[in-house]
Amino acid sequence: MDLSQSRNKPLALSPSLVVLAWVVTLFISDLPDILLRELTGNVPGWLFWSKVGLLLVLAAVSLAWQALRPLRDYLLILLVILLASFGSVRLTNMKPWQNRFAAADAPFALSMLGEQLRRLTVSLAVIAAFLLLRYRRDGFFLVKGQLDATGAPIRWLGITRPYSYRRFGPLAALCISLGLGVFLVIGGGLPHVSPGSVTLLTVAAVVLLAATNAFNENMTYRAAPLATLEPAIGPSQAMLLTAVLFGVGHFYGVPYGIVGVIMAAALGWILNKAMLETGGFFWPWFIHFCQDALVFSFMALGAIAAGG
Numbered sequence: 001m002d003l004s005q006s007r008n009k010p011l012a013l014s015p016s017l018v019v020l021a022w023v024v025t026l027f028i029s030d031l032p033d034i035l036l037r038e039l040t041g042n043v044p045g046w047l048f049w050s051k052v053g054l055l056l057v058l059a060a061v062s063l064a065w066q067a068l069r070p071l072r073d074y075l076l077i078l079l080v081i082l083l084a085s086f087g088s089v090r091l092t093n094m095k096p097w098q099n100r101f102a103a104a105d106a107p108f109a110l111s112m113l114g115e116q117l118r119r120l121t122v123s124l125a126v127i128a129a130f131l132l133l134r135y136r137r138d139g140f141f142l143v144k145g146q147l148d149a150t151g152a153p154i155r156w157l158g159i160t161r162p163y164s165y166r167r168f169g170p171l172a173a174l175c176i177s178l179g180l181g182v183f184l185v186i187g188g189g190l191p192h193v194s195p196g197s198v199t200l201l202t203v204a205a206v207v208l209l210a211a212t213n214a215f216n217e218n219m220t221y222r223a224a225p226l227a228t229l230e231p232a233i234g235p236s237q238a239m240l241l242t243a244v245l246f247g248v249g250h251f252y253g254v255p256y257g258i259v260g261v262i263m264a265a266a267l268g269w270i271l272n273k274a275m276l277e278t279g280g281f282f283w284p285w286f287i288h289f290c291q292d293a294l295v296f297s298f299m300a301l302g303a304i305a306a307g308g
Contacts, residue, residue: 014067018233021071024058025225025241027051028078029248048086055079070232073133077126077224084125088118108300109205116209119216126224138279140227142219145280151273165274169283173290176267180291183255183263184298191301198301206300210292214285221246221268222275222284235276243268254295267291 028051033043055075062072091097092114101114130140137143148166153159222242229238247265255263271284 013234013237014070017067017070018237020068021074021229021233021237022241024054024071024075024078025245026248027054028082029245030251031248034248034251048082052079052082055082071228074225074228074232076133077129077228080125080129081122081220081224084122088121091121092118108296108302109202109209112209112296112299113205116212116216119220120212123216123219126219130224130227135227141223141275141279141281143280144282145275145278147278147282149278151277154270154273165278165283169274169286172270173287176270176287177290177294180263181294184294187255188298191298193301202300206293206296210289210296213292213296214288217246218271218275218281218285218288221249222272223281226272226275230276239269239272239276242272246271254299 032047036043036047055078058068059072059075059079062068062075092102097114101111101117127140127142130142146165147169148164151163151165151168153161153163225242225245226238229241232238233241243265246268247261247263250260250264251257253260253264267288271287274283274287275281
């Protein structure tokens with residue numbers, strides 16, 4: 001796919017629409033929550049409902065105002081993500097869930113399984129929303145995609161010629177994993193591997209959890225915004241905005257803080273590009289899965305913890 005063109009019919013981009021998409025996305029993202037938590041130690045309850053209210057108002061206006069209509073589906077999908085996330089958190093705060101997955105002595109695999117089940121409910125809500133909006137599966141990238149698609153050069157990475165994803169996908173997964181591995185070792189040291197600490201069950205749990213996390217994050221942070229933003233503001237802006245959204249969402253992840261945001265945003269841009277150019281889910285999911293498998297391995301062995 002030529003990223004200078006939309007997957008849909010070519011459109012004349014409205015600068016005001018692009019600005020609005022950025023403003024709404026940054027406000028709806030975790031950025032305000034992070035700033036308030038880091039500066040004041042508290043996130044007021046009204047912030048969430050102000051986000052919901054803004055999306056409801058803009059979505060309603062988009063039904064009547066032609067100029068805002070290109071962002072309608074994006075606004076609706078953001079609303080679904082917010083409400084589904086809110087509902088899933090309420091579910092996980094219930095005592096039976098806490099007793100099962102969040103006990104103080106719960107092993108890594110069990111506590112992370114609870115988190116992935118929570119995120120999966122959000123992903124399923126997003127998929128249901130797309131189907132209700134009458135999207136085909138390829139319309140929101142829930143297909144394998146063209147595995148040997150040609151990618152445009154990435155000059156800031158020193159890639160000056162077009163490339164095939166058949167080769168770039170595995171190579172990117174390997175190189176990014178090596179870079180992340182070095183960073184994890186510097187930040188947390190080598191994991192302590194004692195006899196019996198690594199079993200087939202541990203390996204299977206890490207693989208399953210990494211695969212699930214990669215699916216969930218690619219659905220909510222990548223496929224959902226790209227599918228609805230790209231027709232409205234073009235592929236370049238959609239890729240950049242979605243990368244920033246992905247990066248901000250990893251402030252409390254691994255690595256933690258601003259460094260984690262920058263690393264996640266850079267990775268997000270590459271995965272966004274892969275999703276648009278291949279028209280599908282596989283390569284972004286696979287590259288992401290490799291990173292998650294590495295991070296979860298370190299976490300399972302107690303070498304690092306999320307959130308610093």
